[in-house]
Amino acid sequence: MICCGHNFSFGRSCLDENVAFLTTADSAVKLLPEATKPITGWKGLEYRTAFPMLKPPGANFYPPDMDKMEFQLWKDSLTEDKKQEATGFFNVFKRHSEFILDASLSENATVSSSHGHDLFMVPYSSEYKTFLAKAADLLHKAGDLTSSPSLKRLLHRKADAFLSNDYYDSDLAWMELDSKLDVTIGPYETYEDAIFGYKATFEAFIGVRDDKATAQVKLFGDHLQVLEQNLPLDNVYKSDHVIAAPIRVIQLVYNAGDVKGPQTVAFNLPNDERIVKDRGTAMVMLKNVSEAKFKLILQPIADVCIMKEQREFVDFDSFFTHTICHECCHGIGPHTITLPNGQTSTVRLELQELHSSLEEAKADIVGLWALKFLIGKVSHLINIVVCCYN
Numbered sequence: 419m420i421c422c423g424h425n426f427s428f429g430r431s432c433l434d435e436n437v438a439f440l441t442t443a444d445s446a447v448k449l450l451p452e453a454t455k456p457i458t459g460w461k462g463l464e465y466r467t468a469f470p471m472l473k474p475p476g477a478n479f480y481p482p483d484m485d486k487m488e489f490q491l492w493k494d495s496l497t498e499d500k501k502q503e504a505t506g507f508f509n510v511f512k513r514h515s516e517f518i519l520d521a522s523l524s525e526n527a528t529v530s531s532s533h534g535h536d537l538f539m540v541p542y543s544s545e546y547k548t549f550l551a552k553a554a555d556l557l558h559k560a561g562d563l564t565s566s567p568s569l570k571r572l573l574h575r576k577a578d579a580f581l582s583n584d585y586y587d588s589d590l591a592w593m594e595l596d597s598k599l600d601v602t603i604g605p606y607e608t609y610e611d612a613i614f615g616y617k618a619t620f621e622a623f624i625g626v627r628d629d630k631a632t633a634q635v636k637l638f639g640d641h642l643q644v645l646e647q648n649l650p651l652d653n654v655y656k657s658d659h660v661i662a663a664p665i666r667v668i669q670l671v672y673n674a675g676d677v678k679g680p681q682t683v684a685f686n687l688p689n690d691e692r693i694v695k696d697r698g699t700a701m702v703m704l705k706n707v708s709e710a711k712f713k714l715i716l717q718p719i720a721d722v723c724i725m726k727e728q729r730e731f732v733d734f735d736s737f738f739t740h741t742i743c744h745e746c747c748h749g750i751g752p753h754t755i756t757l758p759n760g761q762t763s764t765v766r767l768e769l770q771e772l773h774s775s776l777e778e779a780k781a782d783i784v785g786l787w788a789l790k791f792l793i794g795k796v797s798h799l800i801n802i803v804v805c806c807y808n
């Protein structure tokens with residue numbers, strides 16, 4: 419999950435305009451100048467107007483003319499294993515009728531065993547092989563250079579995952595990262611898949627860890643189990659093994675890929691429920707981006723909307739604390755669920771394209787609930803929380 423700071427989807431994306439902060443749109447404008455209209459400077463969502471053609475709701479993950487019903491019928495024809503793969507994060511779908519299978523691709527493509535279905539899936543490791551092979555090579559080289567054991571492990575495992583299409587170990591290495599240089603790279607968020615919310619898009623965030631701020635926020639991660647136990651919902655839906663989410667605060671120096679118009683201030687990963695269930699999640703907060711958003715967006719709005727006597731309570735620490743709470747609350751509440759027919763599923767799979775919005779709304783409201791709860795229960799958090807709850 420990424421969080422753009424409570425729907426402030428406008429404003430500047432970077433502290434030094436146009437230099438290090440490349441977005442997907444930046445890259446596309448640079449790569450395809452003839453297909454786009456010129457937009458100078460950083461204009462946030464205005465970048466969308468640079469593209470004359472509307473993007474299909476399924477991005478390029480599915481054939482543009484495929485609908486949910488066709489996918490469902492095809493999926494029903496698959497074995498249980500293949501069904502899981504079809505709703506997983508790391509493959510795209512094509513049509514037999516529109517695709518001439520060359521020899522190399524047909525080896526890797528998973529073709530439906532049922533006749534009469536036109537769809538088949540191709541893993542990212544085949545579909546994006548040229549790009550991923552180069553990226554894996556560079557990641558291995560970077561891994562050889564670093565002296566940090568956890569960063570070394572992360573870079574080598576990500577490189578392996580790019581080629582094998584199995585990201586599980588690389589995500590564990592990401593969660594265990596304990597390095598001054600903080601790296602997040604790979605296919606993660608599913609916002610671009612507006613049909614199902616199944617398919618992940620590649621992104622990269624590179625930052626330098628802020629050790630002081632990281633120590634401060636550890637307090638919140640340590641209370642996740644208490645928060646889960648006290649959630650205002652039926653006990654049957656609560657987990658008794660919420661793992662304290664490690665929170666890393668970084669100063670962002672570079673990002674690329676699926677980082678989009680609304681510049682994220684924090685993200686909570688991985689989204690793969692197998693890892694969430696086994697190991698929990700980890701959070702990265704982008705402090706310099708939060709500060710810039712606070713100063714350039716929130717403060718000017720507050721100066722207009724908040725009455726004068728209360729304006730002194732609008733401060734960066736409160737804003738940042740609420741973001742921490744919002745992020746923590748992505749990690750609690752039901753993720754894996756049992757359907758009325760006894761089958762195990764996940765909230766994301768069942769809510770499909772509604773999941774992203776509802777998950778963000780959940781994190782916002784549960785974040786406020788958590789602040790109020792902590793004021794009453796955890797004395798050493800009172801000062802931080804009271805300041806935030808003002």
Ligand SMILES: [Zn+2]
Binds near residue numbers: 419781
């Ligand atoms: Zn969020």
